[in-house]
Amino acid sequence: MPRWGMVIDVKRCIACWGCTIACKEEHFLPPGVFWNRILIGETGKFPSSRKLIYPILCNHCSDAACVEACPTGATYVRVDGIVAVDDKKCVGCRACLVSCPYQQRTYYDQTVKDREYFPGQGKTAMELIGEKLYPFKLGTVIKCNFCMERLEEGMKKGLVPGRDEDASPACVNICPVNARIFGDLDDPDSVVSRLIMEKKGKQLKKEFGTEPAVYYID
């Protein structure tokens, strides 16, 4: 069984926000909810300061803090390494949300559901379709799922995640500079594994011991 992971080349990223928008489209995320973010900041002091652009998303940690904190087992690590939320089991305690060092989860309540992209003008047809096609359960926590539906559908057709678009996450497909590479971390010959080894891939906040499946290279 593969263990899915992602490598993000921060040198290639041009901060176009394509991944953020593609993700919102794919999952019909309401206003203010982001499963993909572009984080822009600076480190160091002039003249040796450095501008950093980090696309961030759920790290699908193999030793996830959210899984440890979940009192019902609603958040779990699948055999393919994807950290998923079973909304039928989620009680909305938000322990996962508080315990995530990367803050990549959102509590979906009535306030979030009621948000409109054009306030006061009602929901657009797109938003209404989204509520039917990709419904979220009220009072539960939602997060990036590595587009697991796409992966599963694609693999049923014999496609390979990371190589074929129909079996890869939306943020990977949209990236115009191929800054995001998706693949099997357990396969030493996969592109992601080779990139991590060759370019010494780094994980965010490694000190928390969560073993993220998202690596950054530059």
Added chain:
Amino acid sequence: MKDKIDDLEKNMFPSDGTGLKPYEWMVRPTAQTQWIDDKGLFLWLAFFSSEIGAGLYFMSLFHEYRPGIILGWLITLILGGTIHVLYLGNPFRAWRMIMKPNTSELSRGVWIIGIFALLGFFQMTSQGGFNIVFNFIMGILCLLIISHGFVTMNVIRALPAWSSTMVLPLSLISGIWVGSQLLQMMFVMGGSGVLASGMEVWAKVFFLIYLICVLLYVWGTYHADKIAKESIVIQLKGKLSQIFYIGVGGVGLVIPALLILIMWEGNINGFLLFLRLIAVLVGDLALRYTIMKSAVYKPLF
């Protein structure tokens, strides 16, 4: 037009932080809001209620004082339980926590409260309920409930201010301190002046330990790491400084200290005890609020 723009901003970037501009996310130390803002306030009150109820029960065990354990049991279960459910919003889902005691501190807490409810009921209703074995088991359960809220917070590695080693001792002593004050007040109201006067010795001891624990928490967390220090700076110099100095310092520490000094010889006064109880309750609430509210996450880089 401006109204519409304001409306849009309010919708897109609400005060709860969920709508922060994506490029500003976790660039600086970011405050946790889920367990203290909006409905999160229920959790703050729920942890507090469970703590004071279990504290009262714990102290009542030493005096085998049935009204105390009944009131403690009711506060823990009815008040604490109801507020917990108000936070969760859907009581028909909360039972799922019971099914997975191996998963987290939250579900283990539900089990402990369940056992406490059952055994506490037997202790209250049976004649021989106050035997040493029963008292010992109930004492352990009370201590587990008192510390449940802070233990749940303590295991969250992402928030260094909550992972501080002093969080656990502080929660235990605050529960016992508040419980002892409630029991002392009950003795006064029940006409047991001698018992209430006798408890004044323990009030001095508990207060001193509580004071030391608060100071050690502040000092220890300040020196733990950069992010934990940030939380203490928020408490002492930032937006929570008023609550910290007035609520925790003034009401929770200075007033009880003065009242302890006034009643030093053991000449207790019902009104002063009542004042001290209120001060202790407010101080404990303020302390819990500042600890929960000041917790910040480490920036992503």
